[in-house]
Amino acid sequence: MNRIISIKVAKQTGLEPVNYQVWLDFDGTITRQDVIDELLQRYSINDSWKAVEQRWQAGLIGSRQCLEKQLDLIRILQEELDNFLNGIELDTSFFSLLSLLSEFEVPVAILSDSIDVFIRHILQRHGMQDIPIRSNTMVRHGLGIELCCPYGDQKCDCGAAHCKCASIRAIGDPKRKSIYIGDGLSDLCPAGKADLVFARGALAQCLEKNSLKFFRYSNLNEVAEILRDVWSGREFAARPQASARTMAK
Numbered sequence: 001m002n003r004i005i006s007i008k009v010a011k012q013t014g015l016e017p018v019n020y021q022v023w024l025d026f027d028g029t030i031t032r033q034d035v036i037d038e039l040l041q042r043y044s045i046n047d048s049w050k051a052v053e054q055r056w057q058a059g060l061i062g063s064r065q066c067l068e069k070q071l072d073l074i075r076i077l078q079e080e081l082d083n084f085l086n087g088i089e090l091d092t093s094f095f096s097l098l099s100l101l102s103e104f105e106v107p108v109a110i111l112s113d114s115i116d117v118f119i120r121h122i123l124q125r126h127g128m129q130d131i132p133i134r135s136n137t138m139v140r141h142g143l144g145i146e147l148c149c150p151y152g153d154q155k156c157d158c159g160a161a162h163c164k165c166a167s168i169r170a171i172g173d174p175k176r177k178s179i180y181i182g183d184g185l186s187d188l189c190p191a192g193k194a195d196l197v198f199a200r201g202a203l204a205q206c207l208e209k210n211s212l213k214f215f216r217y218s219n220l221n222e223v224a225e226i227l228r229d230v231w232s233g234r235e236f237a238a239r240p241q242a243s244a245r246t247m248a249k
Contacts, residue, residue: 002174009160013229016231017104017105017106017231018105018177018199019096019177020044020106020176020177020178020179020195020196021106021107021108021109021172021173021176021177021178021179022101022106022107022178022179022181023108023109023110023111023164023168023172023178023179023180023190024108024110024111024181024182025110025111025112025180025181025182025183025184025186025187026110026111026112026114026119026135027110027113027114027184028142028183028184028201029091029113029181029182029183029184029220030090030091030110030140030220031088031089031090031091031096032088032089032091032183033088033089035085035088035114035115035118035122036067036070036071036114036115036118038075038084038085038088039076040070040073040074042084042104043074043075043076043080043084044073044074045073045074045075046073048073049070049073052066052069052070052177053066053070053206056185057202059187061143061159062156062158062159062160062161063113063158063160063161063162063186064149064152064159064160064161065140065159066161067113067136067161068147068161070146071138071145071146071147072145072146074145075143075144076143078140079145082121085118085121085122086125088118088122090122090126091219091220092170093178093219093220093221093222093224094220096216096220096221096224097129097220097221097223097224098131099224100224100227100228104227104231107173107176108131108132109131109132109133109134109171110131110132110135111134111135111162111164111167111168111190112133112134112135112136112162113128113135113136113160113161113162113164113184113186114135114136115135115136115138115147116135116136116137117137117138119133119135120133128169132171133143134151134162134164134167134171135151135162136148136149136150136151136162137149137150138163141160147161149161149162151163151166153166156189157181157189158186158188158189160186160187160189164186164187164189164190164224165189165190165193168190168193177195177196178190178193178194178195178196179196179197179198179227180194180196180197180198181197181198181199181217181220181223182198182199182203183199183200183201183202183203183204184201184202184203185202185203185206187199187203188203188206188207191203191207191212191214192207192210192212195216196215197213197215198214198215198216198217198226198227199214199215199216199217200216200217200218204216
């Protein structure tokens with residue numbers, strides 16, 4: 001299906017900026033790489049993290065158990081970690097999206113199952129320090145890393161290290177609907193509860209498998225273009241490079 005949303009549908013769904021807030025995943029959504037996967041590839045003491053990853057992807061364990069086991073395998077000096085994080089690239093289209101959200105005064109926050117130290121280091125390299133972040137954190141023990149989960153929830157259906165649904169309830173504006181943007185399995189639960197979803201990668205595959213509505217996107221420029229057209233009261237043309245389901249919740 002060509003991705004087209006009419007002004008009539010937009011008005012029916014109340015899709016104006018004053019009615020919405022945006023939640024962004026970090027790894028693979030804002031960054032070009034998955035930071036923890038890259039870290040494991042380079043600094044894990046062995047390859048057993050891959051079997052743990054497979055168990056998580058198969059739904060046999062939650063991300064908390066997965067990350068605890070994987071981070072326990074990493075050995076890295078602080079200087080090496082800093083240099084590693086300096087090499088992580090942001091998707092440059094992220095800046096276009098932020099500019100749009102600022103222009104329309106739409107609240108935005110990052111919800112990540114990664115590590116706050118990693119996220120802040122990468123964002124600060126690009127002069128961004130004011131974006132609200134909810135994520136896991138860590139404690140250093142010599143060369144090792146211990147996972148800490150300040151935003152975990154024992155009632156989380158997914159056994160997530162960071163219960164993103166609980167974070168949305170805690171810091172979100174209940175008067176605003178939610179736009180969720182992500183690419184991974186850790187995004188599935190909050191995306192399934194959002195009013196409007198932009199997805200790619202594993203998230204898009206899971207949403208499609210479960211017959212849940214979403215826009216499939218390739219980069220954040222595309223998301224920004226769609227939202228600008230709708231929020232500006234313009235009907236946007238179909239973009240043949242990507243297909244999506246039309247949202248009308």
